[in-house]
Amino acid sequence: MTYNPSRRLFLGGTIAASAAGASGLIVPAGIATAAAKPAPQVTYGPAPGIAKLNANENPYGPSPEALKAIAQASSQGGAYYAYNAGMYLRDMIAENHSLKPGNIAITAGSSLILAFAAMAATSKGVILGPDLFWDTTSRAPIRQGGPEIRRVANTADLEIDLDALYAAIDDDVAMVHVCNPNNPTGRIVDPMKLKEFCIKASKKTLVLVDEAYNELIEDGPKHSMIPLINEGHNIIVARTFSKIYGLAGMRVGYMLGSEENMEFISKYGLGGYSINQAGLAAAIASYHDEGFKTFSREKVNEAKGIILSAVKANGLTALPSSTNFVFVNLGENGDANLFRTAMEKQNVLIRGQYRSYKPWSRVSTGIIKDVQMYANAMPMALDEMYKQMKS
Ligand SMILES: Cc1ncc(COP(=O)(O)O)c(C=O)c1O
Missing domain, CATH: 3.40.640.10 (Type I PLP-dependent aspartate aminotransferase-like (Major domain))
Structure with a gap:
């Protein structure tokens, strides 16, 4: 289906501004508002350049309708x-x-x-x-x-x-x-x-x-x-x-x-x-935004395709996934913690070892360019993991 994610930025910006203007709330003259001061340096999502693939979020949200509602409800x-x-x-x-x-x-x-x-x-x-x-x-x-x-x-x-x-x-x-x-x-x-x-x-x-x-x-x-x-x-x-x-x-x-x-x-x-x-x-x-849900499912499937191709190209296997993440088997001697550290060096965040499952590594789907970063980083991260294992 066609769905334009950039629309959400447009809506987020314009609706937030107009909702605040239309709120009817009056700040008495003379009260200094935060808007007059420089914006605080807070990062609300992943830092630029970081592929955040470690917590199974859907980075395509909130949907345009949700952003509009957030602005209205907040004001x-x-x-x-x-x-x-x-x-x-x-x-x-x-x-x-x-x-x-x-x-x-x-x-x-x-x-x-x-x-x-x-x-x-x-x-x-x-x-x-x-x-x-x-x-x-x-x-x-x-x-x-x-x-x-x-x-x-x-x-x-x-x-x-x-x-x-x-x-x-x-x-x-x-x-x-x-x-x-x-x-x-x-x-x-x-x-x-x-x-x-x-x-x-x-x-x-x-x-x-x-x-x-x-x-x-x-x-x-x-x-x-x-x-x-x-x-x-x-x-x-x-x-x-x-x-x-x-x-x-x-x-x-x-x-x-x-x-x-x-x-x-x-x-x-x-x-x-x-x-x-x-x-x-x-x-x-x-809740009933079927368009956004379908769009998200399509993005998850596209991302899973990229991950599974990279897994195969690097001689690895993964479990079939019914979710927005993939559990990758790094091989008999694989080490999910070393692999995570090696990925992090290339600005890709994934999960480390679960319990005693040392070779199993979980990667979330995410924005396609971030998933591509994971795929591109994989050969070097695997090399680094093997090197660390020997040392
Ligand atoms: C299976 C499962 N249940 C619940 C949660 C927690 O989700 P929430 O953000 O609703 O607290 C997670 C988070 O990753 C999860 O994987």
Whole structure:
């Protein structure tokens, strides 16, 4: 499809200026405003010349509509708590999934509500998860003396082993945490198998499915476990505006589940106070923006093509990816930390080693020229990695 990303700069500039002018807010004469002083030297995105491919963001966001909404909401509502906008987004999400507003909790990014869920679960027992998944929030309770995550080995090709996960559920398990598609592997499980697992497992314990990357799949709804909430299963699902919507810096995420589960989990923090007008406005403007989502998916696929060609050209392999990142196998003797350092020397930021998976290196898709920088940097970075390994 045709979509002009430069339009967002135009809109961002002009709307911000006109929205401020139209806000009706009056600054009394004689009050010095920051606008009169030199602009502070803050960098809000990656520094110029840096290819930031380490955090699975969508650098094509915010969408033009989101930028317009951010400017309007900031000027009209920046002085006020964001209660109304929060309720509005909650209703939109509820309506989209035929749920009630009480089935949804919105926080500043999904990490927050995911961490609350982890705290709630560990007040009752342990969290069970695969060996390799996005475990940042389920590890959060450990810092307060909570239990370690109980882990189940992934399959040989790094898929989540649902049978083994089910077999590991015992009376001590208070929550099983599945991330689908998974981070950092990029792998997705068969939707029918996952559904079967969720129904069986949720009879024994609470099942959390983190669907942060769901919208990046062409047939996302087919892979979502949200309908199981409607059917009354003991399942909670997390979603975020940080990935396909390109709003990672605006911090909006949410969780869906039964009203009882949402009430229980929400006791572990004041999530409603974490949300902000600008982020909510961006999320509301983006939620049904199919044009922007399609455009973003196309850019992700183009970037993945470049990454996979470079991987092949350098004699390496990678896992199939259903996300906006690729898990690259640097070979039997590869070292993801050394490779990351070598890439950094060429201004390319990627991830280092995960747990004991030394040769596996994760790279996010990004602006095409940045992904091209990664591809161009690869031969030299590999040479440097091998040299360092010998020394
Ligand atoms: C699987 C998964 N869930 C949640 C998050 C956190 O996202 P948010 O920005 O909504 O806190 C990430 C971030 O990378 C992620 O990979």
